[in-house]
Amino acid sequence: MALLNIGIAGLGRLGRIHAENIAYRLSGARLAAACSIVPDELTRAKNELGVEYCTDSYSDLLKTPGLDAVAIVTTSGLHAAQIEEALDAGKHVFCEKPLGTTMEQCYQAERAVEKHPDLIFQIGFMRRFDPPYVYARKKINEGLIGIPYLVKTSGIDPIKFVEGALKFAPTSGGLFLDMGVHDIDTARWFLGSDPVSVTAYGSSFGYPAFAGFGDCEAGVSLYKHENGSMSFIHLGRTASHGYHIETEIVGTLGTLRIGGIPRKTQCDIYGADGVLTECPEHFPERFDDAYRLELQAFVDYVRENKKPEITVYDGTVCTKIGYATTAAFKTGEMVSI
Numbered sequence: 001m002a003l004l005n006i007g008i009a010g011l012g013r014l015g016r017i018h019a020e021n022i023a024y025r026l027s028g029a030r031l032a033a034a035c036s037i038v039p040d041e042l043t044r045a046k047n048e049l050g051v052e053y054c055t056d057s058y059s060d061l062l063k064t065p066g067l068d069a070v071a072i073v074t075t076s077g078l079h080a081a082q083i084e085e086a087l088d089a090g091k092h093v094f095c096e097k098p099l100g101t102t103m104e105q106c107y108q109a110e111r112a113v114e115k116h117p118d119l120i121f122q123i124g125f126m127r128r129f130d131p132p133y134v135y136a137r138k139k140i141n142e143g144l145i146g147i148p149y150l151v152k153t154s155g156i157d158p159i160k161f162v163e164g165a166l167k168f169a170p171t172s173g174g175l176f177l178d179m180g181v182h183d184i185d186t187a188r189w190f191l192g193s194d195p196v197s198v199t200a201y202g203s204s205f206g207y208p209a210f211a212g213f214g215d216c217e218a219g220v221s222l223y224k225h226e227n228g229s230m231s232f233i234h235l236g237r238t239a240s241h242g243y244h245i246e247t248e249i250v251g252t253l254g255t256l257r258i259g260g261i262p263r264k265t266q267c268d269i270y271g272a273d274g275v276l277t278e279c280p281e282h283f284p285e286r287f288d289d290a291y292r293l294e295l296q297a298f299v300d301y302v303r304e305n306k307k308p309e310i311t312v313y314d315g316t317v318c319t320k321i322g323y324a325t326t327a328a329f330k331t332g333e334m335v336s337i
Helices: 013-024 037-050 058-062 074-088 103-115 131-141 158-171 182-191 288-304 312-331
Strands: 004-009 031-037 052-056 069-074 094-097 122-123 148-158 193-204 216-223 230-239 244-251 255-260 267-272 274-276
Touching: 004 013, 004 058, 004 094, 004 288, 013 031, 013 037, 013 182, 013 288, 031 037, 037 052, 037 312, 052 058, 058 074, 069 074, 069 288, 074 094, 074 103, 094 288, 103 312, 122 288, 122 312, 131 182, 131 244, 131 255, 131 288, 148 158, 148 182, 158 230, 182 193, 182 230, 182 312, 193 312, 216 312
Parallel strands: 004 031, 004 069, 031 052, 069 094, 094 122, 148 230
Antiparallel strands: 148 244, 193 216, 216 230, 244 255, 267 274
């Protein structure tokens, strides 16, 4: 098969990462077109990434001659409609999370995917492609830790980005929906079971302004899963040491732990201040390989006409669980999912 011609919609921080991966780091793919409503982003795409066709119209992007697929990295509320438009135009679709910002948007995306069974759709839950997470899943499948019954995750953004989080808070959907969906999907993936109930709590001791938006600075949620297993998620926005992500999977015969101490490299610094371990500054650095590998998988799925393991329904379920978690936080009561 010839190179897969991909157009990208959205060239913000994450969109730029995906665009650079498609342009320079993927096998069997070509960045053929780019769409953004920000003129400077289109200029950079043309001059720095060599994109031939640049436009501020998503509909025009889909009309790019020879276009095979589109990567959607736009504002979350546009995802479902853009998924539907791209599939109706005969394009394969990769879409960043979330699938939608409402349940109806998620169902709209589901209907669009179901309408086009001949086309490939993949949602961007990149942790499923991160080498340490893939390795842990392999060990679970091999029975190394017996039956997994508990997943514990922590995801804390660096404090230096907290002002940006405050600006985004009115439209983000809240901590548990915006940040928590990756952890929710991780727990489902490792435990092989969906949650059926959730209890959640939050606090805003350092930045009480979050509470003014009905949100929280930090939060925890506890889930009971359908098969009797459990998961516990800790989220926050004020890690002073950098971007902190860790996951622990406890089984009947052992435990797997991913990223207990967040490391920028395997090099520790010995000096007057003691022994220092530098940490990743933010998610693009920590999950650099994962973002590349998930798009490479998408390209391979299309070229081999193979359906991804992760489906549109995973996006819907994680959004539904995120809303239930937010409801549990706001009411202080256990919520059935």
